[in-house]
Amino acid sequence: MFQARIYVTLKTGILDPQGKAVKDALATLGYGKVEDVRVGKYLVLTLDYPDRSLAEKDVKEMCDRLLANPVIEDYTFELQEVAK
Numbered sequence: 001m002f003q004a005r006i007y008v009t010l011k012t013g014i015l016d017p018q019g020k021a022v023k024d025a026l027a028t029l030g031y032g033k034v035e036d037v038r039v040g041k042y043l044v045l046t047l048d049y050p051d052r053s054l055a056e057k058d059v060k061e062m063c064d065r066l067l068a069n070p071v072i073e074d075y076t077f078e079l080q081e082v083a084k
Contacts, residue, residue, distance in 0.1 A: 001084045002047045002055045006077040008068045009040035043067060046082070055079055 010016050018039040026034045045062075049055035059077055068075040 001082050002049055002052065003080050003082045004043075004045040004047060004055070004059045004077050005080070006043040006045065006059070006063060006067060006075060007040060008043070008063075008073050008075045009038055011072055011074050014072045040073075041067075048084075052079060052081070 010019075016038050019037040022039060023034055023037040026032075026037070045059065047055050047059070049058070056079055059079065063075045063077065064070065
């Protein structure tokens with residue numbers, strides 16, 4: 001059994017209105033030294049796969065097909081074996 005931790009972020013150069021809103025709110029609260037904020041998604045999937053290579057292949061496919069928009073987003077993931 002494996003756990004995939006997936007991080008999805010906007011590609012460099014893509015405008016991030018949520019990040020700007022958070023940055024502006026932080027400045028209003030007195031945290032004006034924050035230079036930039038990028039907002040993304042964090043997903044955790046628990047997978048019942050017999051081996052790591054098949055789990056990695058399918059997680060990559062899930063990200064490419066559904067979990068990330070390849071036009072505007074990048075993703076990375078970590079795969080960890082967990083007890084059943």
